[in-house]
Amino acid sequence: MSSEADRVDTAFETILLERDPADRVATITLNRPERLNAFDRTMCEEMVRAWQLVKADDSVNAVVLRAAGDRAFNAGLDITKPYGQPDSVWHHEDPGEALSPKWQKMWKPVVCAVQGMCTAGGFYFVNEADVVICSSEATFFDSHVSTGLVSALEPIGLRRRIGLGETLRIALMGNDERVCAETALRIGLVSEVVAPEQLWPRAHRLAAAIAAKPAAATQGTVKAIWESLDRPYRAALDQGLIYTRLGNPLGKAELAAHADERRARPEPWIR
Template identity: 40%
Template sequence: MTISLERDEETGVAVVTLDRPERHNALTLAMARELGAVWRGFRYEDGIRAIVVTGAGGRAFCTGIDRDDAGRVPQPSSPYTIDDPLVAIGPKANDLWKPVIAAVEGMACGGAFYLLGEAEFLIAGETAAFFDPHTTYGMVSAFETVHMAQRMPFGEVARMALMGSAERVSARRAYETGLVSEVTEAGGALAAAREAAAVLASYPTGAVQGTVRALWSAKEAVRSQALAQAPHLVTLGNLPADRQAELFTSRRTGYRTR
């Protein structure tokens, strides 16, 4: 199983778990498709009024797309378009306006930001760490930085994206910059997220979903315009896949956490 679902009919809360701990919950193409289907399905489940998304195993929330699958995505020749299998893995991309809380333990990096960027808020265990390895391996961080620029100060997003694998943002620093709304003891993020989700699910549904929609409308225009630029920036700036693979193999350097 790669995506597991748990529904609590009493509280109205569902938990979506990326369930591939042996690969740090890296997303396969099948998982990406499954996530989209899960979010769309929740639109029709009136009994589910709030959702938590998390990763299994405690070592990672998600480490982006599985590199073994990434090379299987054919790309058009135009520099102005790209087929990105992670574009539609988030709830907002699938027109779901029920509140989603992310519970983060361990690593959250790269493509994980597609999911984190579309959650209402994040709760993290104290050992969680956020980073974006794209530049280290000759790839443009475009979609990821757009998502994070909606949640963090510009300078903090720029530093995380440009420093690549050399630096990780601790849960405490993520809290200080506004990316994370609450830091728990290690292993406590899911319980805290469930508790918050149960509160949201107990309120009148129309009021909650309307508030979610209003919050996103405040930044939707800027976000949409920025995401529209991402495909050709990726196409023009990325190194060829074979060169990326070489860098991935050779640049396994140490990092520091701040």
């Protein structure tokens, strides 16, 4: 088995990328705890590269997205430095496109583990994850309107997770109300709350359980469900049917190949 150093990609400044073929899980860690893991242009560019590396790595079937430090998962855009938008407002970029696995057409399942604060642009990560869990001390809020900014992009993604009413409450309350872990669970923002020390191990166990399934089945499932959100109901069903026709034979073939591998392994000698 490779060493820990061998599994960590050191070519990044603002994130860590670890890949271990043993459990077929890649782990991306936001690594700016001194800035509450806020993203800047460097992190956005590195996230694009990380998603593409994970997408192309056939040894990876699922991803854990987490953040370093105890205070925050992500505080949104780092406002202490310019992001570097083009002069023309018509050419301005949405940082969420870089942070999103779905914009990068990366359909491997993503388990997001949230601790501490998640605010403003931090919702970009939560909105585009497939499974979201949090620690018991996590809090969620959207600071935009409290600073005089229109809250638009992140709530649009959030509405697809928790519905219109809860999204509007979060967006309009700004800094005056923080969604605690229990409320996040109740409204469907997260699917599980765990003790802080259990957050990373639990996220890894979930991702490993998903990664053990045939990749053709899990990636096809992610692609079909997410793409359905942008289609009318009947059109989504028609598209999903195509994906079952394409993916089911591949997934069954993967299962059969794994069964053949297990049968080919010599049984341990039992005395």
